[in-house]
Amino acid sequence: MQTNFTAEQLADPGVAESEKILRKCVHCGFCTATCPTYVTLGNELDSPRGRIYLIKDMLENDRPADKQVVTHIDRCLSCLACVTTCPSGVDYMHLIDHARAYIEKTYKRPLPDRIIRGLLAMVLPYPARFRASLYAARLGRPFAPLFRALPGMKPLAAMLELVPAAIPGKSGFAEPGAHAAKGNKRGRVAILTGCAQPVLKPGINEATIRLLNRIGVEVVVPEGEGCCGALVHHMGREDDALSAARRNVDAWTRQIDNGGLDAIIITASGCGTTIKDYGHMLRLDPAYADKAARVSALARDITEYLATLDMPEPVNGAGLVVTYHSACSMQHGQKITVQPKALLKAAGFVVKDPPEGHLCCGSAGTYNIMQPEIARTLRDRKVKNIERTRPDLIAAGNIGCITQIAGGTGIPVIHTVELLDWVYGGDRPADLPETEAEAVQAAE
Template sequence: MQTKLSEAARQLPGAEIAESVLRACVHCGFCNATCPTYQLLGDELDGPRGRIYLMKQMLEGGEFSASTRMHLDRCLSCRNCETTCPSGVQYHKLLDVGRAAIELWAPRPLDETARRTLLRGTLSRPTVFKTLLAAGTALRPLLPETLASKLPRRRPAARQRPAPRHARSVLMLEGCVQPGLSPNTNAAAARVLDRLGISVRPVSEAGCCGALDFHLDAQEAGLERARRNIDAWWPAIEAGAESIVQTASGCGAFVKEYGYMLRDDPAYAAKAARVSELARDLVEVLRAEPLDKLGVPTGKRLAFHCPCTLQHAQKLGSAVEAVLAGLGFELTPVPDAHLCCGSAGTYSLTQPELSRRLRDNKLDALESGKPELIATANIGCQTHLDSAGRTPVRHWIEIVDEALGG
């Protein structure tokens, strides 16, 4: 696509990347065929090709408005279009630049800005979030259904983690909302890894991965969180930690981009690149180990929801399914497994109507094979799907740990 950025656009961070992405697009429209919002709304401007045109117009000095922001906000950042694109267009990198540009040149109304600031201030702080979650759970009968449905139906307490005792060790990103919403997930991962001779070494100073800030109009705040995490992990990396494990695929996708996002930071570029090299989704670690020694009892019938951040961002589609099948679980078929469930970070809060429609469509597909449980690999997807009150949804590592007697 012929492109000429305006002088103002050339001053934006990532301008050269945006120009490269725009030039790579050949207008074929294959992306619209797999875009969840285009499938729901049928509007060209709510598909990747239309959004690319909107961003091109804006970055070339043309008109843009609140309508432009609305169509960009409706994007789930699921990256399904990238999996589909025959030209290798890295749409999400253009979207990051486009969203930053419109926030700079046409700031949001104050009420929208306040809501997003509130979300950032609560969701990315585990202690604050846990306090609000406890209050909400106690007051659940008094809450409106739209809010009560966001609270987890069941929240197993975190069981004891094994003390570090093996020569092999990994770090683990604890996350921000997961310790509150599903406190047993990371503990279950630590127990399964321990059975395989791998210890999880805690690094309490590492916090939110930064994705929440970055995708809620505070990109620099998100990058600052990335820098703090790098600082927290670095001593353990130098001491020989094999990898940095994420049990939430959304966090994993973001940490794997630290190297790209901090490429121009002279103080952090090399360290960020190393952290991204070491970042592993939990399934990447487990599939490389002799899982047959675990002796998992078979019999459970599961449907697996592969999060967009796992299959489209990290390119690990079918990886968890292969591990679960290898351990003896029965997996039911899931039609249109490539489509987003509508969680997408805070999307279920900022775009509730679209999010609910996508959730219900996804649950219809997941339940079509009559599973006992639905398994997934991301806390956002887990909470969002479970909020419908239908088939229970759990993290896959908890199901494995439970089968092992954990």
């Protein structure tokens, strides 16, 4: 793609990077076939190619974002299926990241939109606030239909509808400290406890720590780590995202320098994509560039790390049919496609792939709140494809996907690591019902 930026414009590192990305696009349109919003809406401007044209025009002309640009950029899920498909290596992820930051600086959103976005940024990255907000939101849930009918309030209605019926208590595993390996010590890792996940499903991190400890790995919950910054990063709040990244880099660097780490374990693939990008996000900060690159190099999805270890003999779960939902941030963002399914198969599960497995489920961080209608359409399509495989349960590696898919099906949706922990002698996942065979065995 030909570009016409001035030397003055290219002096901005963000614009210079975007210009290099734009020049790689050859207009081939391969991306349109795998873009969830284009497949759903059929609008060229809701495809990666269309958004690239909008971003190019906005940046080249050095003009503020307008309503049209914002509408179509906001509809992007950042699922990165287009990156997997693109034959030219267009770095769409960093281009859309820059466009969102530019929008945040140059466009004044309608008041309801600003309120919802501000509320999400103020609450979701902080577990204590998020937990308190869920209790408050349960009182407001009956009013969701009313909010859905009011102009600009559909996101608030979607937020209320996503509130779980039961809110788990705070897990002791989230407290800073070390969880000792059992038997011969094989490694030492840190774990990202995260923000939304330990509130919605604390059992995921608990299962991770239990499993790693049992197979000889010490797990450290570092003092001072918190939200990875992905939620605000995808809202264009770059300063907030970089602050979160610096805080985590500092927390993990202390552990690297005091005892060493074999890996930084992440159990939410959306966080993993962001943490693996810390080196890029902080590349212009001389105080953090090297430290951030070191942290990114150590970041591993839990399945990515487990695949490097010898696992014990399975003791539970043999023969259950599992349909594996590969989160976009897993398959497209991190290119992890083999390890989760291989681990499940080795654990004794019968693993199936759903049709259209490359398409997003519609969660995408806060997307199912900010774009509820598109998100629901994508969810229903995903659920229909999964249910066609007739599984006993669904496995996934991202809390957003788990919550989103569970809202559209009665089939249990369980994190991959919870299943692996159970198979190798850990607690039974709370969402996994007893099978007929197990019920008969228990009765005997």
